[in-house]
Amino acid sequence: MANNRRDFLKKAAVAGAGMALYPALGKGRAWAFAQSPTGLRKFVTSVPGLGPSAKNEIGQYIPLATKHSVNFAGRATDLYNVAVGKFSEQMHPDLPARTEFFGYTDLFTFDQKYLAGAIVGKRGTPVLMTVTNLMPERHILPVDPTIMAGPNGLMVGDLPTNRIATHLHGGATPWFSDGTPFQWFTPLGKHGSSFMNVPGFPVLPGTASYYYPNDQSARLVWYHDHAIGITRLNAYAGIASAFIIIDDFETGLVSSGLLPDLIGIPLVIQDKGFVPRNIFRQDPTWRWGDPGSLWYPHDYEVNDFRSGPNPKGRWDWGTTADPPSQGTKPLPHVSAIPEAFFDTIVINGGIYSKVSVAPKRMRFRLLNGSQARFYHLNLLAEDQANPGEARVGIPGPVMYQVGTERGFLPAVAIHDNKTPIPLVNPADETNANPDGPFNLLLASAERADVVIDFNGVAAGSSFILYNDAPGPFPGGDSRNDYFTGCADQTSIGGAPSTALGHGANTRTLLKIVVTAGSGDTVSTPSWLKQLNVQLKTNFLTGTNLGCCSTMAIHPCRRFRLLAWPTGR
């Protein structure tokens, strides 16, 4: 299969400044890239839901943070107390062991689970959050100590590894609570140069306080770690959770029947790699988690040595890039890499999971929580002859998108699942046309609030949420595209062919099974018409704009001049 990423990088003349002197490479060198265990069966466990009542067959669910009501700065305020630490969870029955994570957990329930600490806030009610740092000194993933971390040659290796900072992604947040990279702090209270607690809300060293005004219109935002030099590792390791802002417009839509549910089914979609049993054959210098734990690339596998091309290369190297970069230094033993793509799909912490729905309109909140992978989504019929596979070209129920990371849309966007990824050249699946047209495209950290119409679907029907975006997007590398029957790419550092019904697979994300039951009383065309009227009216009033429209009345308006919504 073509390996277009390398050509793409060369054409883009990406110069890898700071990379040089790859260690001497002898004959018989083993290659530092690992693929997840290949025996993980698809769609055997359900999507972990919100709260213990929505746990799946192996006990996974997303615990909510415990809300306390306080009065702060003269306003009724929701207070949450969470901690960040290490824990483990069985992610899939076929993984060799529990997977170690870092993550948030509520300080009162101490219910440590993947994505724990989810918050449902209300527009106009500010949130105070304290985060206590319980991180161990040693990271569970490979940390490159040579990344710049400050002036005068300060490097990441000079900082404590157990530093954290919490950033509310998509939140309109005052600067002191923004969790910027230099606002890190450690369990003992050591902290970065711009660290600051909420004025008027002091906490003990080792804990940080954050203030979120919640002036924004309804939307899914999320919070995750943001410490300098290790954000990529900490977020991948699990330090992230959901933060749903609801507002009166949204509750009105629910009470009038125009939205099926206030919260809906969250789908936090991520790609991850898991340490295989034969890790030392695949990645001999791996010295972090045991089989079943998270894997992360740590060796800068260059595209071209000085002696010539590296068939298993993945990234350009300053010395041999065209044109070569200046001032390169030796590659560190543990190296950061430009962006990471993994072979196993995790939704809400469940691997290749399934969900059952009633034959009516259902609300889903999608978040692409992957480090670099884009998803181009079509809901397709499941291939009954090949369970777990999609019938490409046979569309499933229509997805009606009502919102994004910026709140409700001014009108519903209809995704009819009839649009495969547009290609620049039909013979080359690794190069997408970035101009579209698309069905539902989600870049990293983007969100989609969708209502899927299962009305009239026969009980027992099943569908596959199918992704056909190349990784990276739009100019991909065939080694980052995992699907049933894909070519064996081990000779170029990729994965073996994927067996039917098993991982690795980055195309078949989720299986949806429709149960028996009664449908909606309002027909979908009539529902759509009414909903569009509401969305347009809401948009034209300006209330969807978030902070701006409430600026004049909000007691915290002074912060507005100092902060700006962080976008993605």
Ligand SMILES: [Cu+2]
């Ligand atoms: Cu973010």
